[in-house]
Amino acid sequence: MNELWLIYGLAFGSALLGVEALYWTIFARRGVKKAINRRLALGEKHASQIEVFDLLRNERSVADFGSGALSGFHDFLVQTGLKLSVLALVIWVLVVGGLLSAAATPFISPHWLGLVLGFALAPILIVLYLNFARAKRIARFASQLPDSLEIIVRGLRIGHPFSKAVELVAHEMPDPIGSEFGMTADEMTFGQDVTTAVDNLYRRVGQEDLLFLVIAISVQTQTGGNLAEVLSRLSRLMRERVKLRLKVKALSAEGRMSAWFLTAMPFILFGLVQLISPKYFEELRGSPALAPALIYGFGSLLIANYAIYRMVHFRV
Numbered sequence: 001m002n003e004l005w006l007i008y009g010l011a012f013g014s015a016l017l018g019v020e021a022l023y024w025t026i027f028a029r030r031g032v033k034k035a036i037n038r039r040l041a042l043g044e045k046h047a048s049q050i051e052v053f054d055l056l057r058n059e060r061s062v063a064d065f066g067s068g069a070l071s072g073f074h075d076f077l078v079q080t081g082l083k084l085s086v087l088a089l090v091i092w093v094l095v096v097g098g099l100l101s102a103a104a105t106p107f108i109s110p111h112w113l114g115l116v117l118g119f120a121l122a123p124i125l126i127v128l129y130l131n132f133a134r135a136k137r138i139a140r141f142a143s144q145l146p147d148s149l150e151i152i153v154r155g156l157r158i159g160h161p162f163s164k165a166v167e168l169v170a171h172e173m174p175d176p177i178g179s180e181f182g183m184t185a186d187e188m189t190f191g192q193d194v195t196t197a198v199d200n201l202y203r204r205v206g207q208e209d210l211l212f213l214v215i216a217i218s219v220q221t222q223t224g225g226n227l228a229e230v231l232s233r234l235s236r237l238m239r240e241r242v243k244l245r246l247k248v249k250a251l252s253a254e255g256r257m258s259a260w261f262l263t264a265m266p267f268i269l270f271g272l273v274q275l276i277s278p279k280y281f282e283e284l285r286g287s288p289a290l291a292p293a294l295i296y297g298f299g300s301l302l303i304a305n306y307a308i309y310r311m312v313h314f315r316v
Contacts, residue, residue: 037178
């Protein structure tokens, strides 16, 4: 019997790997050959550079919330790289809140408390997902940035102006940095000054190393100097920072794995007990102590994860 399950498992794994290999062979490579980034893909469909620029800005636009903390939230949404709108966020909250409420209502009495708990947790989960998407995009941007600066340096050394050197990055690099630098090049082409265009790039991306680029461009614009040499040294500095971040990530891997394991363990145990003995938790469903116990449990998980996060997260 065990051998039969092993055969089924190997057959399933082989089929899964075969489908993935077929996808990467046919569809993914075709997409890469067609266009290296989103901006170039739009350039194949639209003849005007202005149309491409407007489409990219509309894709990345979220309703501006004014100034202060709400303006920071607007920048946060833009930095995720997702196509978002206020209506989409409201729909996300309603859908996630409805699913959480439906999952919690059978276990919580009175039922309205499960409804409140579901819609209270929905914004938190959505913000956590958006923060994960933002961090993943920024990490990918940071890994591409030193190579992009080297392309700009080579362009400057052979005589190209800065805007044309940035345009070279848009043609040579994949997303996210290809489209972002392409939008910066378009802004400079359409009359925006260099400092403001680079500052807009930092606001759209949110990667900390871009502050060095903003400062270097601002100083060079005001005082002059060899911009190619400055950016070359900046590229070497960023490579060293990337290496240091990877070392820190490797040293803190055990703590992050502990956080994942400790967070998932209560849910795994609940699922196993429910699978082995479906009536084991039957008496708890109508208990008045269930809601406080669940709130305490989720609160403890959040506090523990925050503590572990502070222990393994280092600013480099």
